[in-house]
Structure formats: structure tokens, C-alpha cells
Amino acid sequence: MANDDALYAYAGIILRINLSNGQVKTEPTSRYAKDWIGSTGIATKILYDELRPWVTPYDPANKIVFGCGTLVGTPMPGACKMSASTLGPRTGGWASGLADSYVAGELKCAGYDIVVIEGRAAKPVYLWIEDDKIEIRDALHLWGKDTWQTLDSLRTELNDQSLHVLSIGPAGENLVRGACIIQDRARAFGRCGTGAVMGSKNLKAIVARGTRAVKVADPERFMQLVHDLRDRFRNAEGVEEMRRYGTLRLFPIKNTIYKNFQETSFPEEYARQIDPRRSVEKYEVARQNFPGCAIGCGRHLHITDGPYAGLKTESSQWETVTSVQARCAIEEPTFLFKANALCNQLGLDVDAAGGAIGWAMECYERGILTEKDTDGIQLNWGNADGVLKLIENMVYRRGFGDILAEGCARAADIVGRDSAYYAMHIKGQDQYEICRGNPVWALGATTSTRGGGHTTGSVDIRPSEVGKIKMLFKIPGVEDSSGYAGKAQMVAAMEVVHRMANSLGICHFNTVWGNLDFVGLPDMAAVYSAATGWPTSTADLQLAGERQLNLEKAFNLRFTSFGRRDDLPPARAMAEPIPTGRQAGWKMDAERYNHMLDEYYTLHGWDRNTSYPTRPALAAVGLDSVADDLEKIGKLGKV
Secondary structure (H helix, E strand, O other): OOOOOOOOOOOOEEEEEEOOOOOEEEEEHHHOHHHHOOHHHHHHHHHHHHOOOOOOOOOOOOEEEEEEOOOOOOOOOOEOEEEEEEEOOOOOOEEEEEEEOHHHHHHHHHOEEEEEEEOOOOOOEEEEEEOOEEEEEEOOOOOOOOHHHHHHHHHHHOOOOOOOEEEOOHHHHOOOOOEOEEEOOOEEEOOOOHHHHHHHOOEEEEEEEOOOOOOOOOHHHHHHHHHHHHHHHHOOOOHHHHHHHHHHHHOOOOOOOEOOOOEOOOOHHHHHHHOHHHHHHHHEEEEEOOOOOOOOOEEEEEOOOOOOOOOEEEOOOHHHHHHHHOOOOOOOOOHHHHHHHHHHHHOEOHHHHHHHHHHHHHHHHOOOOOOOOOOOOOOOOOOHHHHHHHHHHHHOOOOHHHHHOOOHHHHHHHHOOOOHHHOOEEOOEEOOOOOOOOHHHHHHHHOOOOOOOHHHOOOOOOHHHHHHHHHHHOOOOOOOOOOOOOHHHHHHHHHHHHHHHHHHOEOHHHEOOOOOOOEOHHHHHHHHHHHHOOOOOHHHHHHHHHHHHHHHHHHHHHHOOOOHHHHOOOHHHHHOOOOOOOOOOOOOOHHHHHHHHHHHHHHHOEOOOOOOEEHHHHHHOOOHHHHHHHHHOOOOEOO
């Protein structure tokens, strides 16, 4: 399977594997490359074109598309991301998660930009991909193992301790809707339930080894651009702290979840007690950097004392602090590392765990749930052992855990008793994003096509960066994070940055999303041009990003009933003022939020009343046939 000689940066081949009949096919990446750029863009196109409207997430006819970013395998700063995209069980619509991945580089060097998995194996299998050798191997001996055990078993079986593996744990095997795919032991393709789709196909793992090289069209120009970009990282504000703590550096400055969104800040004493930066300093034993990353935020810990003494794991990210530890008001400072490690082992998204359990804890506090409902577990705030037990019960679908495994939205529907108000979700996906006090963050999350998610358009504004933001986004009206002016424009701009970074395989923390001095859309266009040999402007990438967003939107309209109402924050976020902290008393202004949403739709050329794309908007990005599709199902927006 030779590389397409006309392509640079790309490996050149899309690999298709049908697990039902064992058939393996290939096609040239060049069929998609120019219009869809890479990874998530190509996945969107494949899934939209090939999934019929009757397909359901666990149907063998569903497909899961693994994408290696176009710049993966090069020294481009942050080019270490791989995507997994599918029709997801969490929302019933577009689903995509990304992870830092060594496997992405191996697949690129084996010759593949994209791997499309379809069908369902008759028994558990794993894939062995080594250059031109593609094998579907028996995995019955791996079924039931957690992801750490699977990694160790495959390295032993294949007699290579340096191999990297994508695998699912028992959560994916048991079709837990929040199941995720884990790279090796720690990096998760989070949100959306991609691990459950993999489990529904009886696919336990993917192992790849490649021996080829990734070539660029203009090496001299490419390396000069890379060198100049890396210079920006050397002394940029916040980089050293990021290297030292990872995203845990956000602890003192970030809005957060406390007691299932009752608060958006920590009580002072609680914050002092759990500060995870102290734990990193105390227990760190090594650091980790994925290929290409200009920062290096990974670190490995060995917990030597306390209730989790003996735990050896990669440090968690900020998300675990707020989505599990603080959401459940747990005071043990090392709990976040234990919970994160357990979720990684079992293949469960930490947001899925925290969302469902946080809802259950608040319902327990309010008398909606009792020990009779929870299998005797007392769900008082701070019950660390209870949370860990519920995580396991979710994964194995035991008792009350079987209800929680459906996610907080479905769990509330099952339980009833007016519990839905406390189920914090967006489009059916458990919410991690704070909406109150930060409309631009909220707008990016609520309009996200994958159902919540701050990495598809949300923007964070720090007071010191307002000037830079005005210049970067060319929006004069922006003042701070708590207002509404200019925020729709910011989200629309960041949606493109996020999608292009995902398609190119660049970690968002290496882009202007993570630091306004880092890689922006003009930089991506310049590097992509040098890498591929195709002159590509910022406007070209802007168009590609908007094309991808519109197709994701159309994909959702084909498979779900999402409309304008689903682009609003949860009822609680709209109704309750912030009770304490520096933003105490701040309350969402429903009229202004809806006006901001109107602005957002107008920027995209979508129907304000329904949120549906209009024919002119779709035609402007080359999706005329998609407009025809939406018209046939009565979901084409009115001009």
C-alpha cells in the first residue's frame, strides 16, 4: 500500500476494516484532503455521507472513524492529537473525542491518515496494524480486562514493551454511555461515548506500528516556520506553570463546579485543603511529553501516603478537580488522582462519572433519592468511598449504577420525582462547563454540536488579555467575561480555530485558545502550505472550518431533534444567581443571552427561530447537496 506520491504531510491512505466479514480496503486520502483538511474534517464527511438515517449508535452499520491529524509525525508544535468520531450514544448525534496519542504517529508512519471501522465482530477482537500488514486477531482473552491490564497483556503477547495501544475497558464492553477509549493508561478520547461504540463492535483494542516517514513539501520553509513558532513558547506567560503543573495550574483562577453546580467557586478553606498543585510537587516522579508538543504538561505520580498510598498514575488534568472531586465536595486532596486513575483503568469518561454521581448526590441531599434507591450507599457530600464504589457500579451496570450508566439526563428521566432540574447536561451529555458568570464560555459549550464541550468554540477571557482578544478577533466591544457584547463573534471565530486544530492534530493548548501568543489560524495556514505544497490562506482554512461545522450541524439534524432550545444553558443555569464568591449575585439575563444566540445564528447564516442552516449558508461553504437533504426532511432553515 504505497503512499500517494502527490501528497505531502498526509500518509496518503484511508484504511477501511469491516469487522463483520473481515474485509480490508483502502482508498486515497486525496479524495478528501483539500476540502476537509484532515482528521475530524474527513471523519465528518465520511460519516455524513455513509450513515443512513436509520442507523443507531450500537448498530453494526454505525462506523467509528479514527483520524490522525495532518501534521502529526512532524515537529509542528502540539501536533500529537488523534480523533475518534462516530454516531454517539450520549446525544444520539455527532460524537468526536480527541487524545494525545503515540498511536497516531505510528499509524501515520504505517501509511494511514484515517482508519474507518464498520460492522461487528462475532467475538471480541483486536486490530494489529503494522505497515501493510492488517490483522483482525482474537481478543477473547482480553475481554473483561481493564485498559492497564490490556496494555500489559498485548505488550507481552507481541513481545514489545514499547508498543502503544488504544483500548476500551469494561465500561465500553458493557455499553456504558459515557465509556471512552484510552491510549495506553491515561490519555482519553473523552466525552460522547466512543468507547461504547467500540464495545458494541466487539473491538477491544487497536495496536499499530509503522516504519515509514512523514514527508513535507518544502522542508526548509516548514522548519523555519516551526522554529519561529517554538520561539514564541520559550518565554510566553504561563508556559512554565503549565510545564510544572499541567492544567492544574488553573486552580486559583478558574471558575469551577462545587456540589453539582450549586456554587461556581470553592469555599476558601476547601480550596486550601485540596489544592492539587501541592500534590504534584509532593508526588511527582517523572514528566511526560508527547511528540511535537512545545509545552510538555504530562507528569507521573507515585502517591506514597494517605488512603491511596501505592497508587502510580499519570497526573490528572484540571477537569477531574472540578468534574468529580469538587462536584462531589470530596476533601481528600489525592482523591482526584485515584478517581482519574480508576476511570482510566475502567474506560469511563470522568465527566460522565462526575455528572451522574453529582446529580445523584444532590438528589440524595434533597430527599429525592434515599439509600433504598442507591443500594444502601449514603450519598452525602464528601463520601469518597461512595463515589469510587458508584464508579465501579456504573461500569459494571450493577444496581443503581445501571441507571447512572445512562448519564444524568436519562437517569433523571428514569427516576422522575422532579429530579431533572438537578441533571446538569447539554443535549443529553453531562455538563462540565460553567455557564453562569461567563456567557462566552457558555455559548461555545451550549451550541457545541457534540453536546457540551469547551473545545469546540468556548473562549476564556482573563482581564489582562482583553486587549489582545480585541486585536485577535477584531471585536471592539469585548470588555470582560461576564458581559454579552462581542461574544457571539468570539465563539464563531474560535469554532474555526478548534476545528482546524483538530483536523491538523494540534493540541489546543498549543494554539491561541490556550495562550493568545501561540499558534493561530494564519500560522496554521502557513505551516499547512509548507507541509503540503498547496498554497493555503487563512481564508481557505476559515472556509474549511465553517464547512465542517455546518456538516456537523446537518449530521445532528439527520439523527436528532435538536433545535434552538437545545442551544440554551440548563434551566438551573438560567434561573439561579451565583450565590457566593467574587461574582455573587450574577444572574443570567435570558433576554440578553437569547440576543447573543441570535447574533451567533446570524453570523453563520442560520435560521434564528430553529437554529437550522439555510440554503445560502450551506451553498456558501459548498454544501448545496446537504441543503437538498435537509429540505427533504423539513429541516432546512428559512432565510
